[in-house]
Amino acid sequence: MKRTTINVQNSEGLPLSDAVRFGDLLFVSGMVGMDAAGKVVAGGIAAETRQTFRNIAAVLAAGGASLSDVIKVNVILTRAEDFADFNAAYREIFPTDPPARVSMVAGLTIAARVEIDVVAGLPES
Amino acid sequence: MKRTTINVQNSEGLPLSDAVRFGDLLFVSGMVGMDAAGKVVAGGIAAETRQTFRNIAAVLAAGGASLSDVIKVNVILTRAEDFADFNAAYREIFPTDPPARVSMVAGLTIAARVEIDVVAGLPES
Amino acid sequence: MKRTTINVQNSEGLPLSDAVRFGDLLFVSGMVGMDAAGKVVAGGIAAETRQTFRNIAAVLAAGGASLSDVIKVNVILTRAEDFADFNAAYREIFPTDPPARVSMVAGLTIAARVEIDVVAGLPES
Numbered sequence: 001m002k003r004t005t006i007n008v009q010n011s012e013g014l015p016l017s018d019a020v021r022f023g024d025l026l027f028v029s030g031m032v033g034m035d036a037a038g039k040v041v042a043g044g045i046a047a048e049t050r051q052t053f054r055n056i057a058a059v060l061a062a063g064g065a066s067l068s069d070v071i072k073v074n075v076i077l078t079r080a081e082d083f084a085d086f087n088a089a090y091r092e093i094f095p096t097d098p099p100a101r102v103s104m105v106a107g108l109t110i111a112a113r114v115e116i117d118v119v120a121g122l123p124e125s
Numbered sequence: 126m127k128r129t130t131i132n133v134q135n136s137e138g139l140p141l142s143d144a145v146r147f148g149d150l151l152f153v154s155g156m157v158g159m160d161a162a163g164k165v166v167a168g169g170i171a172a173e174t175r176q177t178f179r180n181i182a183a184v185l186a187a188g189g190a191s192l193s194d195v196i197k198v199n200v201i202l203t204r205a206e207d208f209a210d211f212n213a214a215y216r217e218i219f220p221t222d223p224p225a226r227v228s229m230v231a232g233l234t235i236a237a238r239v240e241i242d243v244v245a246g247l248p249e250s
Numbered sequence: 251m252k253r254t255t256i257n258v259q260n261s262e263g264l265p266l267s268d269a270v271r272f273g274d275l276l277f278v279s280g281m282v283g284m285d286a287a288g289k290v291v292a293g294g295i296a297a298e299t300r301q302t303f304r305n306i307a308a309v310l311a312a313g314g315a316s317l318s319d320v321i322k323v324n325v326i327l328t329r330a331e332d333f334a335d336f337n338a339a340y341r342e343i344f345p346t347d348p349p350a351r352v353s354m355v356a357g358l359t360i361a362a363r364v365e366i367d368v369v370a371g372l373p374e375s
Contacts, residue, residue: 001274003321003371005347015341016351020321022371023274024126024148027322030352071128071145072152072244076354083234091140097130101141102155102242104201105232107355109333117352121128121147149251149273196253196270197277208359216265222255226266227280227367229326230357246253246272 006063009055018059026063026120030076031055032112040112045082049089052116065120067093072119075103082113131188134159134180143184151188151245155201156180157237165237170207174214177241185245192218194245200228201240211239256313259305268309276313276370280326281305282362290362295332299339302366310370317343319370325353326365336364 001023008018019028033041033048034055041051057067077086083103099118108115130142131151144153158166158173159180166176182192202211208228224243233240251273258268269278283291283298284305291301307317327336333353349368358365 001371001374003319014351015337015344015348016323017348018350020350022321025150025275025321027350027369029350030354069128071147071150073141074352076352077234080232080234087140094140098140098142100143100145100152100154100242101139102199102201102240103234104155104240104356105234106229107330109327109330109353109355115352115354117350119152121126124126150275194253196272196275198266202359205357205359212265219265223265223267225268225270225277225279225367226264227324227326227365228359229280229365230359231354244277246251249251 006059008059008062019063021063024122026060026065026122028056028059028118028120030115030117031059032108032110032115040110045085045113046089048112048114049086052114053093056116056118060120063120065122069120069123070099070118071121073099073101074117075101076106076108076115077103078105078108078113080105086114131184133184133187144188146188146247149247151185151190151247153181153184153243153245155240155242156184157233157235157240165235170210170238171214173237173239174211177239178218181241181243188245190245190247194248195224195243196246197244198224198226199242200226201231201233202228203230203233203238205230207238256309258309258312269313271313274372276310276315276372278306278309278368278370280365280367281309282358282360282365290360295335295363296339298362298364299336302364303343306366306368313370315370315372319373320349320368321371322369323349323351324367325351326356326358327353328355328358328363330355332363
């Protein structure tokens with residue numbers, strides 16, 4: 001199968017593709033709650049979570065998928081105490097049939113409170 | 126290919142599916158050593174590891190797979206000093222042809238000493 | 251599809267396969283900058299990064315793939331301050347069309363400064 005790189009923003013200038021498609025799978029890079037100006041949005045964990053998924057949705061769209069095609073979500077929170085508010089915002093993103101998910105508390109290489117990477121499956125065409 | 130969510134327990138009430146199947150792949154959510162009553166089992170890392178894999182096996186079974194179909198295992202330990210005892214218990218789970226694996230030491234959003242998520246490949250039918 | 255385990259080195263004697271192939275996908279275990287003698291190379295993060303990818307490339311080759319087939323890279327750094335030097339070494343590995351990637355700062359179960367696991371897609375044959 002063919003490997004295709006997908007780039008939408010990559011405003012951090014890092015050596016990565018926003019996503020890589022292989023066959024029917026789309027692997028999206030870790031995304032944070034950065035706005036179009038390249039700044040992590042203010043407002044705390046809920047605002048960052050919503051912006052992170054806006055960024056993920058834009059990358060998925062460029063790869064031919066949408067949030068409803070997400071299979072697996074990997075979540076890195078920098079503060080365990082953000083978990084409840086994170087989940088509240090997350091429920092709005094995936095109101096039904098949510099993806100598989102794993103969450104952990106670790107450090108990030110950017111000043112954000114959450115980073116999320118996903119795997120999506122291309123919808124049937 | 127079709128995306129199918131699989132739910133067995135999810136006793137934490139979190140916004141996630143226990144697993145999502147896409148094509149021949151099954152992505153299982155991060156699981157901990159929780160028993161049927163929703164409590165993380167006592168007895169330390171070996172007991173938690175065994176219970177975690179009981180939970181993973183139940184989800185795999187609901188998705189049409191078993192532990193011998195696991196391709197990749199992602200391990201989060203909260204204490205580096207648990208690694209040797211974790212490995213001893215882990216060897217019992219995968220006595221031969223073990224999956225690919227990565228292990229790290231990080232925090233969890235639940236009071237457990239280990240959390241594990243896996244990717245499995247549906248057996249040939 | 252068939253699940254095949256691939257073993258090249260595994261000098262740590264851990265209960266894992268260096269990689270598992272399933273269909274066109276190759277899941278490689280977390281690798282560190284260990285040399286043939288089983289010691290993590292000296293010289294800091296750049297040297298460890300290069301050695302880690304030498305080890306990954308050897309496993310990929312045994313599975314029928316190469317670094318240019320890597321779809322997704324998961325990076326664990328133990329020190330956030332290594333990120334810039336890590337990226338400089340990383341750019342040499344993937345000069346064009348880099349994989350999707352996520353990076354975090356967490357602990358390892360071995361005395362290394364970086365651990366990396368990858369997913370690759372088998373090239374078209």
